[in-house]
Amino acid sequence: MNHNTPNAPLSPLPHTGEARFREAMAHAGPGAMITGLAALSLHRFASAPPPVMIDRVDVLVPRTRRLRSTGHVRVVRTAEPPQPVELDALPVAPVPRALSDAVAALSDPGVVRRLLTEAVSGGHCEPAAVVRELNRARLLTRPHVVDAVDALLAEGRSIAEDRLYAMVREFALPDPLWNVDLRLPGGPHLGGVDAYWPDQSVAVELDTRAPRQDDDALWSEYTRKREHLERLGITVVHITPRKLREAMDQQATVVRTALMAASDRQPAAYVVVLPR
Structure with a gap:
């Protein structure tokens, strides 16, 4: 079930998670958006940590921005920023891009597989959009990512x-x-x-x-x-x-x-x- 439909309003973030995310956006400034595991948490992925448990917030910014990672904020640069979605009044990367940025920083095959599979089984996006982002980020050379993609495609075909x-x-x-x-x-x-x-x-x-x-x-x-x-x-x-x-x-x-x-x-x- 996709929890981001208009008929399923999102509940407010826990205060500590919300504060951390807003501090990250204040540091990143205009044109930035939350990505990675923090974004998946905002998209209400069951296999992502809840906002209150997110220690590091990834923020996606245009490559031309002069901005450094600091404290619990990690800067991720991109030449072509996607169109963000607004969740809890925060700009958030769409699921395929957030997944790609999360997977780039993960080495646990089980976690990667659960995140990718939930993207499809939870109705967040189509398999092709996920694989396109993983391919763009050159992550399909990692064996545990390829194994997870095979499971993702099987899940996507079954649903279709x-x-x-x-x-x-x-x-x-x-x-x-x-x-x-x-x-x-x-x-x-x-x-x-x-x-x-x-x-x-x-x-x-x-x-x-x-x-x-x-x-x-x-x-x-x-x-x-x-x-x-x-x-x-x-x-x-x-x-x-x-x-x-x-x-x-x-x-x-x-x-x-x-x-x-x-x-x-x-x-x-x-x-x-x-x-x-």
């Missing part, structure tokens, strides 16, 4: 699949065949899809890629599969986890339109459908 099931159910779409592989009879493997309506030759594929170094190659593979299926007359609907989360009704309309348009298209090539 649950939302896809919910979309079909809640918007009364015909039941598809779930998680299947498509092959030509006696021919090559065409690839796996998350949902397939054989009578209409419509497939849905969840795009749960994360922006890593091999992203171009992976995207080329996605594109080749989609183009091959569409040459065979199969309509492929590409859906991202973010679209499912933010606009499920629109995605349901796209799928329904593709199903209804099937009768106007040339019949698709026959394909063999196998469990994935």
Whole structure:
């Protein structure tokens, strides 16, 4: 559950935590924002320490600022500051950037894994946004971070699949065949899809890629599969986890339109459908 929705007002910070955060912002001055574990605490991460337990406050400032770390304030510089969010009347880095800055200073694999997984399971952000920030900070060379990212992506795919099931159910779409592989009879493997309506030759594929170094190659593979299926007359609907989360009704309309348009298209090539 995301505790930062408008329907769930945040309770006031404990006085000592609030005082420490406000002192840090007074030291950092205009244009700064709280980041790292302190920011995750303000975002109400259960796996981050509560504000009263935060000893060091990371503040993110533009690289051009002349500012030194001092006492319980650590200065983190950036060439491209993100747009802060306001929590408890404090400017706070968005979750992906706060996570990246927190992970940069952490060496405990368990803590890193819990923070990254909660970002997705708690509804704070999408996996791709987290991995993009970790990649930007060159943290994907650390084995314990890579292991945590694998868990994060698995969690993100699982949540996206649950939302896809919910979309079909809640918007009364015909039941598809779930998680299947498509092959030509006696021919090559065409690839796996998350949902397939054989009578209409419509497939849905969840795009749960994360922006890593091999992203171009992976995207080329996605594109080749989609183009091959569409040459065979199969309509492929590409859906991202973010679209499912933010606009499920629109995605349901796209799928329904593709199903209804099937009768106007040339019949698709026959394909063999196998469990994935």
